[in-house]
Amino acid sequence: MRERILPILQKHARQRESLIPVLQEVQAELGYLPPEAITEIAQFLGISRSDIYGVASFYAQFRFEKQGKYAVRVCQGTACHVRGGKRVLGEVVYQLGIEPKHTSPDFKYSLETAACFGACALAPVMVVDKTVYGRMTTTQVKKVLSQYP
Ligand code: FES
Structure with a gap:
């Protein structure tokens, strides 16, 4: 992992202002921000790990x-x-067995909530990868998820 992170770090100045771009680039490279990556970033930028978690947790884009x-x-x-978005979410939680902001133990699904997809006419809406499913009902949830084995 270190060999994937170092080239990213070396493109940036060793200063606090580099933190957000570094986090973005490391996440783009690894898909998320594992503890080992946070340690590398902390050492390179001279910032504590807890400071980095504090900053990164503030932004919804970062995944740990x-x-x-x-x-x-x-x-x-x-x-x-x-229009029932909460019930749809409840059914997804039930079907996947995970809460929002979590990933299933088999790394098949990650679940997130969203504030608006800009498709309000289709409410309630769920999105799997880039496919939008509108006018969702609890009974449709299982059917949609079964398309993603
Ligand atoms: S509020 Fe759900 S798509 Fe806009």
Whole structure:
């Protein structure tokens, strides 16, 4: 892993301002930010690990767990919420056996919530990878997920 991170670090100045771009590039390279990567970044930039976690946790884009093969995202925006988005999310949680911001133990699925996909007319909406599923019901959840074995 070190050999994949070092070339990224070496492109940046050893200063705190480099933190966000470094995190973005390391995540793009590894798919997430494992503890070993945080340690390397902390040593290179001279920042504590807890500082890095503090900053990175503030941004929804950063992931600290290895991501699943399929990204399942369920909208919890207002339009989706009033049309049953919470029930859809509950069914996805039940079917996958994981809570939002987590990945299944077999690394098949990662579950996230979203604030709005810009497809409110189709509410409630869930997205698997880049495919949008609109007017979702709890009974459709299992059918949609079965398309992603
Ligand atoms: S609120 Fe769900 S797509 Fe807009």
